[in-house]
Amino acid sequence: MNHKRSGSSSSRRVLAILGGCALVLGIVLVVAGVVSAHRSVFWGGVCALLTGLVWLVCARYTRNEPMRPAQRRYLREFFPAMAGYVVLLFVSQALLRQVDALPLRVLIVLLPVVPIVFVVRAMVRLVLASDELERRLQLEAISIASMSVGLLSFAAAFLRGAGLLPIDNALMWVLPALFAAYGIANWWVRRRFRDE
Numbered sequence: 001m002n003h004k005r006s007g008s009s010s011s012r013r014v015l016a017i018l019g020g021c022a023l024v025l026g027i028v029l030v031v032a033g034v035v036s037a038h039r040s041v042f043w044g045g046v047c048a049l050l051t052g053l054v055w056l057v058c059a060r061y062t063r064n065e066p067m068r069p070a071q072r073r074y075l076r077e078f079f080p081a082m083a084g085y086v087v088l089l090f091v092s093q094a095l096l097r098q099v100d101a102l103p104l105r106v107l108i109v110l111l112p113v114v115p116i117v118f119v120v121r122a123m124v125r126l127v128l129a130s131d132e133l134e135r136r137l138q139l140e141a142i143s144i145a146s147m148s149v150g151l152l153s154f155a156a157a158f159l160r161g162a163g164l165l166p167i168d169n170a171l172m173w174v175l176p177a178l179f180a181a182y183g184i185a186n187w188w189v190r191r192r193f194r195d196e
Contacts, residue, residue, distance in 0.1 A: 009067050014075065015059035022052030051180065058187045063194070070129035077122035084115035116175065140189045145181035149174065 026049030033042025067075075092111040099105055127138050153174055159165035167173070 009072060010064045011067055011071070012059050012062045012064045014067070015055045015062055019052045019055030019059055022048050022055060024052075026050075026052055047176065054180070054184060058183070061191060062187065070126055073129075074122050074126040077125070078119055081115040081118035081122065085112050085119070088112045088115060119179075137189050137193060138186070141182055141186035144185040144189070145178055148181050148185070149178045152177070 026045045026047075029041055029045025029048055031045075033039065033045055089112045092108050095108045096105060099108060127135060130138060153170075156165055156167070156170060160167065160170060
């Protein structure tokens with residue numbers, strides 16, 4: 001019974017469930033974006049689809065080992081904060097159309113940042129609750145992710161300046177890209193460590 005319980009909260013299982021949910025969400029958002037002609041909804045769906053695919057690939061190559069208590073706490077903190085971000089993103093866009101006063105507009109626009117603060121807090125708490133080896137792996141993953149996103153952002157700025165990259169609000173994509181790159185780098189660093 002204990003084995004069954006630990007298997008139900010394994011990293012592989014969580015990644016597979018999240019990947020499936022992200023794929024379903026992505027399909028819904030892509031269809032909704034096409035039907036309503038909202039580009040942001042469509043591209044949000046594309047991002048969800050890509051995230052789901054990455055999570056499913058990572059699940060395929062992740063060991064089926066039980067999650068540590070710090071990892072379970074991280075998931076309990078991370079996903080409600082991300083759900084709050086998505087809700088506040090849509091709420092802020094709806095409210096923004098109805099408000100003209102500049103101070104209120106600033107507060108409304110910054111509403112989605114609040115749950116992201118809790119996402120970052122959950123990530124920091126996970127690293128702080130880790131042992132020395134885990135911290136080393138996290139540092140490698142963060143280093144790879146930040147340098148990769150930094151280089152891509154640098155190249156994207158040149159492409160945007162030349163009119164070759166038609167992305168509006170490019171700065172808004174830096175933090176999600178960093179989170180995505182961190183997830184991929186974290187998986188790759190752990191896989192490489194196990195293979196050594």
